[in-house]
Amino acid sequence: MKILVAIKLVAALDEDFEIREDGCDADPDYLDYQLNEWDDYSWEVALQLAEKFPDKIEAIPVTVGPERAEAGLRKCLAKGGERGIRVWDESLEGSDPMVIGHLLAAVAKREQATMVLAGTLASDHAYAQTGMCAAAELGWAHIAVVSRLDLDPEASEANVRRELEGGIEEELAIQLPAVMTIQLGINEPRYASLRGIKQAKAKPLETLTPSELGLSPQEVGEAGSLSQVRRMYIPEKGQAELIEGTPAEQATRLAEIIKELRGDA
């Protein structure tokens, strides 16, 4: 069986950054890209299963994004797995999770995958929808925020655990094929050494376009999206002050602030 793991190269902000001129995203000059933290965990789930059942399970990382997103696939392949898939063309710019889910579903069908794993959410936009959208498109069973997964490739269902509010744990059986989104802490992801990342360059990456996956231009990008970013902005912040100096100086300053706030000064 094939396990498809959806991964995303997320944007991380510098401490000082600016909003793009159109006011709909952060200025790319201030962005660093790295693999979404959740994806380290979901890829580790798939790798451990593939290592446990070496002849029965194949783990394949898949991403939707421009060329730089290949860095995320390489990082995954540095840890294991034999090939990766990237979906992109210009028309995908501005796609929302619904479109991405649609694309992932198309890849899953193309690969005849039995399971799609994704991170619970991506740390940049934090929609936490992509996995579920793919499940809707595929019409498969789905569970979000999974904290443990037991799978026997021969069985028709998998056992899953989720953590609920107040320290309760829930155990579920889920019919395969299925889509799951994985929570942080489900395992201890391994490290991708720089040597491994370089060597992973020899592993094949397949690049697919939406049309190759059977999606028309109307179904992708802003045209195919159900939601659209109207504005992105930095809300006004409260002020904090770091008090420095000797304990005596710090105490004096603290007393001053308290007086100021009480209006005694």
Add this chain to the structure above:
Amino acid sequence: MSLIVDGQSAEHVTRILFQDFSGWMIFSFYVVAFTAIAVFAYGCYIQIRKYHRGTTSATHSGLAGFRRMLADMLTHRGIKRRDRPAGKAHAYIFFGFTLLFIGTSTITLQYDILHPLLGIRFWYGTFYLLFSLTLDIAGLWLIAGLLYMMYRRKWLAPPKLNYKRPDRSEADPDYTRRDYRIEDWTFLWALIIIAMTGFLLEAARLVWLQTDPSVWDYRWWSPVGAAVAYGLKAAGVGPAAGAALRMWLWWGHGLIALVFIALIPYTKVKHILTAMVSLSLRDDKPAARLPTADLDANRIGYSKITDFSRRYLWQVDACTKCGRCHEACPAKATGYPLSPRDLVLSIREFSHTNLERYALPADEDLTVLGRGLHQVRAETLWACRTCAACVEICPVGIEHVPMIVEMRRALVDKGDMDPAVQTALQNIQNKGNSFGENKRKRAAWTKKLDFPIKDARKEAVDVLWFVGDFASFDPRYQKVSQAFARVLHAAGVDFGILYEAEMNAGNDVRRVGEEGLYEHLAEANIAALAECEFKHIVTTDPHSYNTLKNEYPQFGGVYNVEHASSMIQRMLETGVIKLSGKLDRRVTFHDPCHLGRLNNGYDAPRDALNRIGAELVEMDRSRDNSFCCGAGGGRIWTPDPIELQKPAENRMQEAAAIEGLEVFVVSCPKCMNMFEDAVKSTGNEQKIAVRELIELVDACMQAGTEQPFSHDVPETA
């Protein structure tokens, strides 16, 4: 010169070999002797075949290494360190045994080789008498040395000879060292029995031949034998009984000695050979300059026993369990699951079990990393701080640190490491520094200075200051960096830094075992340095100092690198640094491993402290025996478990025992980080201030009439 009594023939003054032996006895003896030699030779073959199942050593120092080994052996300089009585006793045993062995060999040389082949005889007369006296003295040395060793093992029982293991629990099948204990005692007893039966045999012969003037007249040339002979005579042993006794002892002594020789390659006795090879092949800088690796290979590092360099396989077999490393290791001292001794013995047992077989076993029996019998556990490898205390004190030249790093390389390649170390390495991969800070902020600490620092990328400088990660980003150590900038500025030094072009130097990345990332960092820094014009490099960080100086040459970066402590010492000596105050304080100095043990920088910081007027009181463990702060080898990025004492706390308690100590002086950003915590967690922050040498010098340059930092070092009573 002749020592022979007038009228006697020198030819007759000798020991007649096999005197009164029948033909079948002589024949039997030769059968036994040749069997013993054959068993010995077969054992050597098995051992050498085992070593050759390793990989070829990349570095060794050739003839110079051999000469160094001879000097090590003849002076016993290694084995005498930190345990002089044991070293001396070993010298008695070594020289006694060697003389006896050479002496006995001269008999064979003449009797079995030179005489039958060339007709040459020399073993009589004056030579014989001197030989006899020398061997008696050698026998006495041997017995004296062995008696002390028995006394030491049984009654002194130093903790380092205790086989308690920190890396296994008592329930583990390979916990026990019972066989070693039996072997240790058998070795001592066997040698002492051989020596004592030798003397008894000599005495029995004298009693037997007391009527032969060519024997009895020369009895005092074997003084011990003669004394024992008088004892035998007094006990009523006559010539006939002497003859019978001599026959029994001859066979007894001979057989035990031959069995001993036959078993050399199979027992701890083999250290007499393996230690010579180990010492000859050892690297000059085993911990300061780690081996390079082929990054394009299928695997990296040591995960199988056959990945080990042959040199290391020789070395683990040279270990005599003397326990010097066990005693010096900071991880062992604070309860971590690592003892360099037990690590070496695990590898030895593993190699013994799997590589001495006729055919090389399957791969799964070669995997040395794991939790099985004699395998090395990951937590053992991660406990190491690469401080090289073990390497430095090992009398037989074992190179623990490169072996540990090679095994770590295999773990890193599988991605198996502490999550906190992963985060640090990830940060270095992404941002070039372990703090995960933006590159642009690397030189942010310079903004607090009231003068600009030259950008070495844009203009030529005399001194290029390689600042390093901790000195750039750690808030506490940034103050030291600022102080160093002030010192250099005030002394009129033309210096600059690399600003954003500098990356983590990679010393600790390499010691974690992330060789791919290390090479990337080294190459990036070398490329950045290639763009700059400078005469030499200085750094305050001994870790950066070590790798720039010793390891960058492996990648083509050859520089003149100096540590800040020696630059400061030089500037104090030449008067370039003008002091306006003295440090009238009682201080102690903590040697950073990478400055001291790895690079011999013991004297400069001490001299600098003296020159600024400090009263330096040494801790018990100082200089080469300095006790690591615990931050080396990537441990700075690994959280220490709360239930264990931190090495830095152990060290701070040692310092706190110094009467009236006011300042604990460090000379390394990582030591600073560790001891600023330890001084608080051991409850000493009211009494002791942790200061960098640089800060003290800076304070003395600025101090007017006021004592440096009298405001924040409380007076001690």
